[in-house]
Structures are given as C-alpha cells and as structure tokens.
Amino acid sequence: MQDLMQLDNQLTTEEKLIQQSVRQFVDGEVIPLMMDAYEKAYFPKDLMPKMAKLGLMGMTLPEEYGGSNASSVAYGLVCHELERGDSALRSFISVQSSLCMFPIFTFGSEEQKTKYLPDMAQGKIIGCFCLTEPNSGSDPASMKTTAKKVNGGWQLNGSKMWLTNAPFADIAIIWAKTEDGIRGFIVPSDSKGLSITSMENKLSLRASATGEMALQDCFIEDDALLPGSGIGLNAPLQCLTQARYGIAWGAMGAAEFCYEQAVSYAKERIQFEKPVASCQMIQKDLADMLTEICKAQCFNYQLGRLKDAGQSNHVMVSMGKMNACREAIKIAHKARNILGGNGIMLEYHVMRHMNNLEAVYTYEGTDNIQHLILGRYITGFNAF
Numbered sequence: 001m002q003d004l005m006q007l008d009n010q011l012t013t014e015e016k017l018i019q020q021s022v023r024q025f026v027d028g029e030v031i032p033l034m035m036d037a038y039e040k041a042y043f044p045k046d047l048m049p050k051m052a053k054l055g056l057m058g059m060t061l062p063e064e065y066g067g068s069n070a071s072s073v074a075y076g077l078v079c080h081e082l083e084r085g086d087s088a089l090r091s092f093i094s095v096q097s098s099l100c101m102f103p104i105f106t107f108g109s110e111e112q113k114t115k116y117l118p119d120m121a122q123g124k125i126i127g128c129f130c131l132t133e134p135n136s137g138s139d140p141a142s143m144k145t146t147a148k149k150v151n152g153g154w155q156l157n158g159s160k161m162w163l164t165n166a167p168f169a170d171i172a173i174i175w176a177k178t179e180d181g182i183r184g185f186i187v188p189s190d191s192k193g194l195s196i197t198s199m200e201n202k203l204s205l206r207a208s209a210t211g212e213m214a215l216q217d218c219f220i221e222d223d224a225l226l227p228g229s230g231i232g233l234n235a236p237l238q239c240l241t242q243a244r245y246g247i248a249w250g251a252m253g254a255a256e257f258c259y260e261q262a263v264s265y266a267k268e269r270i271q272f273e274k275p276v277a278s279c280q281m282i283q284k285d286l287a288d289m290l291t292e293i294c295k296a297q298c299f300n301y302q303l304g305r306l307k308d309a310g311q312s313n314h315v316m317v318s319m320g321k322m323n324a325c326r327e328a329i330k331i332a333h334k335a336r337n338i339l340g341g342n343g344i345m346l347e348y349h350v351m352r353h354m355n356n357l358e359a360v361y362t363y364e365g366t367d368n369i370q371h372l373i374l375g376r377y378i379t380g381f382n383a384f
C-alpha cells in the first residue's frame with residue numbers, strides 16, 4: 001500500500017526487518033492456505049513452528065524468557081501483517097503472547113516463568129485464556145467458576161466458553177472466583193476434571209480454533225496460582241489491554257488487504273467501456289478507505305511509542321481497538337461492494353476478512369464496551 005503518511009521513515013531498522021520478514025511469510029505461506037482453512041474451518045497448525053521460528057511468540061519479552069525485547073511498534077506491525085493474511089493468525093498470536101505469556105511474565109513466579117515462557121516462545125507449549133463464560137461475557141465480574149482452597153492445592157468448578165486456541169492448547173490461563181475474589185491459575189489442559197470441546201459452525205474466524213471448557217472438581221497444585229495476579233479483575237483486564245492493542249493494529253491489516261484488492265480490481269474491471277476505478281463514486285470510496293487506514297495507522301504508531309515509553313493507558317487502547325474494528329469492517333464492506341458479485345467469492349478473500357472482522361469487533365470487549373470505557377473517561381460516570 002502507498003505509504004502516504006511516510007510512517008516507514010519512523011520505523012527503526014529492526015522494526016522494518018521484522019515487518020518485511022512477516023510480510024513475506026504471510027504472502028508466501030499464509031494467504032495461499034487460507035481459502036482452504038477458512039472453507040474447511042481448521043487452524044493451519046503447520047504455521048505454528050514457522051511463526052515460532054520467526055520469533056513471533058512473546059516477542060516483546062526479554063531474551064532470557066525466549067523473547068527478543070522487540071518494541072511494541074514491532075509487535076503491532078506483526079499483528080498488522082498476520083491479520084492481512086487472516087484474523088485467525090493474529091488471534092493465535094494475541095492469545096499466545098498477550099493473553100498467556102504476558103500474565104505468566106507479569107504475574108508469575110520465577111519458577112513459572114522459566115518453566116513455561118521459553119517453551120511457549122518456541123511454540124512447544126500453546127496456551128489459551130479463559131475468562132468468558134456462558135453467562136458472563138461483557139461482565140466478567142459476574143463469573144461463576146470457582147476455585148476452592150483444598151489440601152495442597154485448589155479445586156476448580158465451572159465452565160468457560162469462546163476460548164481461542166483451546167482445542168489444541170497445552171495450558172489454560174483460568175480466571176476463577178476464590179473466597180477472596182477473582183484469581184488467575186495456570187492449568188495443564190490434560191488435568192483430571194478439565195475437558196475441552198471444539199465450538200463448530202462459526203461463520204466468522206472459521207480458521208481459528210475455538211473451544212469451550214468444563215471444569216468438574218478439577219484439582220490443581222498450589223503452584224498453579226499466579227502469585228502476582230492480586231485479587232479481582234485488575235490482572236485479567238491488564239491482559240485484555242495488551243491484546244486490544246494488538247487488535248488495533250491487526251484490524252488495519254485486514255483493512256489494508258481489502259483496500260488493495262479493491263484498488264487492483266477497480267483498475268482492471270471494465271464497465272461502460274472504462275475501468276470502474278475511473279468512476280467518481282468508486283474513487284470516493286477508495287479515498288475514504290485509504291484515509292481511515294492512514295488515520296488508524298498514525299494513531300497506532302503514536303500509541304505504540306507511548307506504550308514503549310510507559311506512557312500509554314487502557315483508555316487510549318480502547319479507543320484504538322474500537323476505531324480500528326469499526327473502520328476495518330466499513331472498509332471491508334466497501335471493498336466487497338467494489339468487487340461486485342466477485343466480492344462474495346472466497347477466492348477474492350474480501351468477504352473472508354469482512355466476516356472475520358465481525359468477531360474481532362465483538363471479542364476483547366465489544367464496540368459498546370469500548371465506547372463505555374471512553375464514556376467513563378470523558379464523564380466520570382460509569383454507565384456499564
């Protein structure tokens with residue numbers, strides 16, 4: 001895509017190299033697979049070791065834990081490129097890096113960090129993040145899953161659903177109510193009393209593996225507790241802030257793909273003896289699409305630099321997630337329209353992105369929830 005706002009000039013050499021290598025990977029190895037993966041609804045697991053080899057799992061963590069100390073902007077660029085391929089790939093990395101490795105790094109003991117993080121960075125251990133329940137989505141404080149203190153450990157009971165990566169995860173970061181309040185646990189997925197079933201028939205994010213979990217008297221040892229997670233929602237909400245940040249970048253990757261597809265199609269498609277790209281109404285749509293992508297990218301870049309300087313906050317991140325998802329869906333829809341009938345065909349990829357973005361708009365806090373987070377910041381009134 002044309003770099004109208006010259007953001008490339010703002011990137012470090014390392015960030016540019018990371019961006020280029022992931023772009024090549026997505027063009028060469030991801031996009032050719034996605035039609036089949038989406039149509040047949042499976043996550044292309046062969047890509048996991050390749051993503052690990054590229055250093056994409058937990059890349060912002062220190063080297064001693066398997067990361068590469070990469071900047072938040074570099075992580076954002078990776079999310080953008082992966083989601084240009086398919087939202088399922090960015091989802092996979094968001095969950096592994098932001099929702100599983102981040103809490104272990106931030107709230108885990110030294111033993112937990114050394115036990116899990118290097119293997120997770122190499123893709124040898126895959127995680128899932130378990131906050132949502134059948135009756136507790138936007139309002140996680142209402143969760144019913146319990147963790148009861150018993151001799152030598154904890155006993156978990158309850159159910160979780162909508163868990164990205166769960167069907168093939170090795171560990172689960174589970175948030176459950178103790179006598180004192182909500183706490184986080186690292187739970188091996190083969191624990192007795194824990195069962196995971198795959199959620200089938202999704203019409204969005206078909207190439208992402210989503211599962212639901214039942215916990216029935218599931219015993220876990222004392223050392224499963226994330227000791228630094230404190231009590232309450234603060235720790236899981238910090239994880240959500242990390243993942244929402246990646247979505248703000250990622251959604252614009254899907255938007256970029258749709259925009260580029262629309263531009264090239266419009267230049268080649270002849271109607272009324274001229275390319276449809278020469279029609280004013282098509283040009284208006286393309287101009288609006290490019291404008292929104294550039295605006296969101298400038299926002300994301302500034303957000304990333306603030307994050308690296310320790311000056312970002314969760315309100316900014318909510319604004320980025322909300323705006324990027326909303327605008328990306330509009331862009332995908334405009335692209336679908338520009339492609340005419342071909343816009344609904346899998347081989348043009350646009351409707352795959354458009355459908356994926358519906359889930360991206362909803363998970364990690366719906367559009368309404370992001371608005372209310374901003375509304376509370378603006379007015380001081382909690383309207384949840």
Ligand code: TGC
Binds near residue numbers: 140240
């Ligand atoms: P609230 O009183 O607002 O906050 C409790 C404490 O946490 C702090 N805080 C945050 N910190 C970091 N990041 C955030 N986003 C934070 N939001 C709040 C807050 O300052 C407070 O700290 P303290 O020290 O004062 O105690 O808590 P609340 O219960 O009122 O929260 C309300 C609400 C609606 C904002 C929150 O529950 C929410 O965000 N709900 C949406 C649920 C959600 O987003 N679920 C996502 C599940 S995971 C998922 O979808 C993964 S998809 C992954 C993929 O496939 O890519």
Ligand code: FAD
Binds near residue numbers: 131383
């Ligand atoms: P609800 O909370 O029931 O909301 C229904 C509607 O009501 C929405 O429009 C919402 O915006 C609106 N609403 C709710 N409360 C208010 C309010 N106070 N004011 C105004 N409007 C309101 N969760 C995990 O824990 N881990 C995962 O890995 C994960 N992956 C997911 C993958 C996919 C494909 C999907 C679809 C979801 C995933 N989720 C995951 C769950 C996701 O975070 C929830 O779906 C999301 O938070 C919304 O919850 P809900 O679906 O229960 O909707």
